[in-house]
Amino acid sequence: MTAQVGDRAPASETDLSGDSSPPVQPVLDVHDVTVAYHRKPVLWDIDLTIPTPRLVGIVGPNGAGKSTLIKAILGLVPIASGGVRIFGEELSRQRRLIGYVPQRESIDWDFPVSVLDVVLMGTYGELGWLRRPGRKQRAWAMQCLEKVGVADLARRQIGQLSGGQQQRVFLARALAQRAQIYFMDEPTAGVDAATEQVVFDLLRELRQAEKTVLVVHHDLRTVSRYFDDVVLLNMRLVASGPVEQVFTPQNLQKAYGGRLAILEDAGEALRVQERSA
């Protein structure tokens, strides 16, 4: 296994920007990916290319395979057919460039770790085997915590935080990874308005620092406000590309089928988009 754990990222110590030379290969290339769960198809023939750094929102009805897509790209679920390339290389060689914010439900909140402990885990990648996080890593972790606004909670055990605070901690952990591509699974689900604001301010900053962020998003009304590109998913790839071009009533209809409530949401989403256009 050619793990990249242990390699130093070319990033500077004090800010989020990494290597800013223009990428030769597309950031992400998903080719013909099919994923099944217990013999049932969840994703079928997904073809997706993200050529340059941008903010991408992944939307679709429940069970469309949005989380599965992220997990498949990251190697957390097996791919039945097809392949994924990150900056032209296989996943196993590019792990140092990846940041990940998983869904909140998958965490054991009773685990005896503090907020700082969790964020420090983001630095484990650059430390490699055997080395312990030291003063430098601690300082960097505190910076990431400040960025998301929960630095004063550093010593708290994670179970004692509110949902929004927990989400921010995991965001901080991903930041600590100093990645080039970030994958986030519903980072604003069930959080308060303030946290949602923090999340998207952060995404904008990352975007300005030439990072790519793929976000599984649950709220159609905010798609055009937050993202450059959108991916419409419903087991198949319905459409993907710049929001203005792809986020249309026809595509939404195709993705969400005849579901009335969703269509109302979609309708609302489009009206918002038109208003802000």
Add this chain to the structure above:
Amino acid sequence: MRKLILRPILYPLATGWLVAVCAGCGDAREGATHDQHANGDTKTSAAIFGGDYPIKVTCTTGMVADLVRHVGGDQVDVTQLMREGVDPHLFQAEPADISALNRADAIFYSGLHLEGKLVDIFSGMRRKKPTSAVAERIDESRLLDVGAGLYDPHVWFDVELWSVCISAVSDTLSKFDPPHATDYQSRADLYRKELVALHEYCVSEMATIPEGQRVLVTAHDAFHYMGRAYGLDVKAIQGISTESEPGVKEINELVEFLTTNGIRAVFVESSVPDANMASLIEGCASRGHELERGGVLFSDAMGELGTPEGTYVGMVRHNVETIVQALR
């Protein structure tokens, strides 16, 4: 119309069946407690043997089997359930053993709860064929009381006591197979003489152990009859049954005892693992007292069939020789 006929038949039948089952269960339990004290022959089948010779006899321990072989001679074919190295206290009957018991024309076992897990089976067998607990022939006054209404079952270590069991076998066989009664009696007398000689041998040999060394330390408490008969003080690391586990205090007390009394040897048994022996030896060593493994004694089982230790007499001789050699 059908209901009118069936109901007066079915219900009494069902009830009667239930009652019979309960009575049967009660009986079995009763049988178990009866076993312990009285002569195990009460309520046993009074049938007479009418099949083909040799008589199929199933026995539990090697000691009992050896006894039956000596008394029964060619008239019997003995099946022994517990082989050498098997612990009778822990022995549980498998289906193969049950069929051996079912096939038998007569059953002999030691008794006094030695075969602790087979008691219920024997009460069941008792109804169908002669089932005799040979050690329960011994008068209670000669047995060692261990409290709670129970007696120490390891009677075969006192050769004189074990001789009493000869009559249990010969009487049962004679009643069961009258045509050969005289054969059984004469063989029994012969064997009794052999055991008398053996007993005297034991007494004289054991007497050669110097006064201060007359202590026998083994893994479990099986040798009290031997101690009483031949003048030895018996100490064990575990209790009567091999199922109990010693605490640290018991180990310490033993080490103390061995060291202060200068006992030179402890004995392991063929059927009981010497789990705690090593710790005794180390403990004594730490106090500057050298403790040895005195040798292997046969306690609840005999040696391999075909070897001298595979017979009762051979086994006893082996034990005596081993003990005397180590303690002299």
Add this chain to the structure above:
Amino acid sequence: MINYNTMIVLVGASLLGASSGLVGAFAVLRRRALAGDALAHAALPGLCLAFLVLGERNLSAMLFGAFLTGLLGISVVSGLRHTTRIKEDAAIGIVLSVFYGAGIALSSFIQKQTAFGSKAGLHTYILGKTAGMILADVYLIGAASLFCLLLILVLYKEFKVVAFDSGFASVQGWPSVLIDLLLMAMIAVTVVIGLPAVGVVMMAALLIIPAASARFWTDRLGPMLGLSSLFGLTIGAVGTLMSASFSRLPAGPVIVMAGTIVFLVSLLAAPRRGIVARQLSARRERRQMALRATCRALYELLEAELPQVRPLEFDEILSHKSWQRQELAACLTQLEKEGVISRTAIGAFLLTEQGQKQVVETVRLRRLSELYQHQYGSFEGTLDELDAGTFIEELPRELVATLEEELKSSGRFPAAGAV
């Protein structure tokens, strides 16, 4: 002066306890505690097979065999979980009973069919023979403990991240499955080494109880590991000493009972996470809420007549909100003690000057909080924070000012009465 045997057992049992506590902590956190139990039971056939193959009782060979079948059992659990629809608890149950049954069958076979059967002493591995420990056993336990300790020290962060969030760890590039297997191997080693001492049945207790107890006392991983180790060491020592002081107390079971006592004490007495502490804190919170509600009631009863302040009757207050007689009486007594109210000659309740200020502040925070909730939706704090409205202090000045304006315009902004 402790004598030799006691010392041997003391050191051995304490080391075993410490090591089990350390390794068991990870097992418990990783929700693998029962897998440790399955491992102990799955080790039995390995012991028997090694004995059968060699024909004699060779402790190292038997322990190695135990280790192999133990790991095999755990792998089967994993395999069942990943390739079939069987869930973890069922998988563990299956492996535990099947392997253990096979072990018992083998053990009976050995005892009956072979000439040297009982020499194997296989049944001592079921309940253990702690008191019979010798120096060689202690060395073995010591070596295994040292191995586990070193492994955990060296790979601390690796175990930590995989135990906490194996998905994230995998993405970061850690071989989560391998690290997990390493953890299970450590548990297997500890279990197998402990078998001769405490036996299959009680090994699980030694793995689980110290760790579960330690969890009550701390919220951090490092201290939890240390405490778990300490608890394990303590119960090993206490069990040994008790077995050495009193007759007929086999050390193994007494160690487990000591563990149970440690657990019960932790369960009840631990600050914050213990049952007693939780009850007390819940009760305190209820009391605080009741006191605030009483203050608000007092204000609301007088609101219309302000700035006049008159004494209030007990029944008047009681009927204002539907609460328990006793609770109200207790609250009023408490408020009197704090100087918020005083009693008049006829037993009515009168707000003091200090009391007025306090009551006004309580109502102000409460009404601001309600307004904020109404306008801004979600709230992410604790019930206590919400009820007391303390989070209002944290809000930006302008926002608070805006809310206050709204209250004033609707006539609901509380003001103290002039006395």
